[in-house]
Amino acid sequence: MQQELRQIDQEIIQLLGKRIAALSESSTFVETTLPNYKVILQQAGVPNFIWQNIVVGCTAALARKKANIKQTKPRRVTVIGGRGAMGRFFSQQLLNAGHDVNILDHDDWHKAECLLSQVDLVLICVPIDCTLEVIKKASKYLSPTTALADITSIKSPIMSAMLSHHSGAVIGLHPMFAPGVKSLLSQKIVVCSGRMQPRFQWFLDLMEDEGGKLVFSTPEEHDKIMVIVQAIRHFATLSLGSFLSEERINIDRSLDFSTPVYRQEIGIISRLIAQSATMIVDIILATPERRKAIARFANTNNRLAQLVIQGDRDSLISELQGVQSFFKQATTDSFEESNYVIDALTALLTANEVKQASDKKVGIKSYQLQNSSVG
Incomplete structure (x- = not known):
């Protein structure tokens, strides 16, 4: 069976190489997403997300091709x-x-x-x-x-x-x-x-x-945008991580109940705390503008929390509708990207579960064989 799987893998790799080469030689990009092959995928028993990952992966691979690299003298x-x-x-x-x-x-x-x-x-x-x-x-x-x-x-x-x-x-x-x-x-x-x-x-x-x-x-534009992209984001992630820590939440157990979005949130916290604490704090405190913006962000959280405490449903709905109006079309691409990330994460989790189940079976079988030999 292992030999058969290796042979199939080699054939897949060769076909993917041909697909990437064909894409790179094409003057126009040909979109080959799900609708074109839905029936074929169903007949072959291949889930849609696998084909979608192949299409996206092959297209992304074009960015790694070295054909157009400019030759430069060693510096x-x-x-x-x-x-x-x-x-x-x-x-x-x-x-x-x-x-x-x-x-x-x-x-x-x-x-x-x-x-x-x-x-x-x-x-x-x-x-x-x-x-x-x-x-x-x-x-x-x-x-x-x-x-x-x-x-x-x-x-x-x-x-x-x-x-x-x-x-x-x-x-x-x-x-x-x-x-x-x-x-x-x-x-x-x-x-x-x-x-x-x-x-x-x-x-x-x-x-x-x-x-x-x-x-x-410009340096000025960069620093202004980084207040949101870095300082506020890191502070918000730190706040959620601190809250979960203070509440003594069993993170592993919570993941058993988690949605993909919650799992992503835990992943973001994990990435933050894996980095140097000194570096993260220095990023948050880097400028007076960042510190003032974080204070305003905290005020917004406090204001919304008061509405929750008061049970002010109408005001909370109004707040959410105001945010929806502000973002409008800007969220379309991000929503599609997050859907893809969620699908990919779900596929990874499924694959891990299958592997763990398989490893468990192998372990049980090995244990039984060892005990039968001893007997």
Whole structure:
């Protein structure tokens, strides 16, 4: 049976390769979603969600193809903080692209002149609370021909510091993903231009070639939007996690009763607490604007809680209708995306349950055989 399954898997892999190749050669995208093959899927006993995942996966795979990668000469790069999670990620991306990468970490400053003075790019990947200090410290060794970039989640003060302390090319980056991602595929990176952006084009091209999505912004716009995208979101997630902790909720047992959406919420909390507590708190407290916005958010929660306590059904309905009116069409794509995520999560849970049941049967059978042998 195992040999038969391996043979089938090999055939599937080869067919998927052909499908991806055909998609890449097609001048127009041919949508082959469920309606076209519904009858065939039913006859073959293949659930719809499996075909949907194949279609989406093949289309996404096109972003990983290297045919259009721009050839660039190898650059000399030093990553400050390169032993941290994000530093390691970008160091690996640069190494994979053929660039010469050196690491400067907290115990390497005695080699700073050697590591910083004769390189094409210095990329700062350190925690928020020490970024300004690192900029000042590193700038003493930088050549005017060296490009300086950072990946910090606050941009205005960091960009200002880099422009003040370094006379060469400057750019601010903010990767919109946490450590742990395996590639740049469909990951967003905010780009804030500082000075001499063409000097960074090879690096921007590298991120795009790997499937990254560049979002260009001013430092001011970035910081304003990050109040919501990061600070409020992290605070809301922390609040829910703290509440569940205070209530001593049995998380494992609650998942037995959970909807897919609740399971996603628990997953989001899990991702937050898996990261550095210092980093998360620094993101929340980073600017006075973030702290004031969180206070307003808390006031909104308190106001709604009072309506709940009072049992004010009409006011709560009015609140929800006001939110529905505000979001309108903006929620359509997000709703469809969340449906896909829920379907994919359901498939994963089902597969895990099948595997666990199978492993349990194997374990029982093995135990019975061992005991029969002993007897």
